Amino acid sequence: MSDAADNIAALIEPTVSALGYELIRVTYGGGRKPTLQIMAEKPDGSMGVEDCAKLSRELSLILDVEDPLPGEYLLEVSSPGIDRPLTRPKDFERWLGFEAKVELGTQMDGRRRYRGRMTSFTGDMLTMETDEGVVELEFGEIAKAKLLMTDELLEAVQKSAAEKKNEAEAASE
Incomplete structure (x- = not known):
């Protein structure tokens, strides 16, 4: 990680954890309009679109107040995906x-x-x-x-997702 990414990770980690997520990776860089990419997931490994939007809103507030980066940049909050980085x-x-x-x-x-x-x-x-x-x-x-x-890998991830769905349906009955 770059120094900027390290600093931002330290800045946002408490909020990410408080919201019930685990921080996977923070990257920062790019061309004329750099991108700050924040990758996170729930402890069970899931991360839906609603989760990304919620985390993005909360982290935007912190980043606006703290202003840790010079100039304009794009904020991208995402899940690790199937071919995920291994960081921990x-x-x-x-x-x-x-x-x-x-x-x-x-x-x-x-x-x-x-x-x-x-x-x-x-x-x-x-x-x-x-x-x-x-x-x-x-x-x-x-x-x-x-x-x-x-x-x-794809088969294992699909099987895991199906099992989680079945568990959630059984719990709601």
């Missing part, structure tokens, strides 16, 4: 077994980018099965990571 240890734990793309902050054995199936996350060590073999990556060295859209 719990993200790696939750999505074990799925394929991801990981970029390190510094090179390890002459490489910075890895792609493969995440097989374990213990302590602060991510283990991945790649085409070149098994690699172990320290969480603290990971600069960027995201899930890769696969049929397996």
Whole structure:
């Protein structure tokens, strides 16, 4: 994250949490009219359009008062989506077994980018099965990571959504 994104994350985190969401990622940058992207979700992993609108309204008020960024910018509040970024240890734990793309902050054995199936996350060590073999990556060295859209991931997300819908319907009866 850039310094601006780090500062904004620290500024908005208490409000995001108070509203019942978890902050996933804050990014800031772009061209003539930069974009401030805030990615969040509920603890159960869901995030609807109404949730994004609610969070956007509340965060706009804070950003207008605090004015942490120079000039004009676009505010974009979104859910992580299916091919979501992995930013916290719990993200790696939750999505074990799925394929991801990981970029390190510094090179390890002459490489910075890895792609493969995440097989374990213990302590602060991510283990991945790649085409070149098994690699172990320290969480603290990971600069960027995201899930890769696969049929397996799509099926798992759809199954989870169907289960949540069934639970909600059963609870309302």
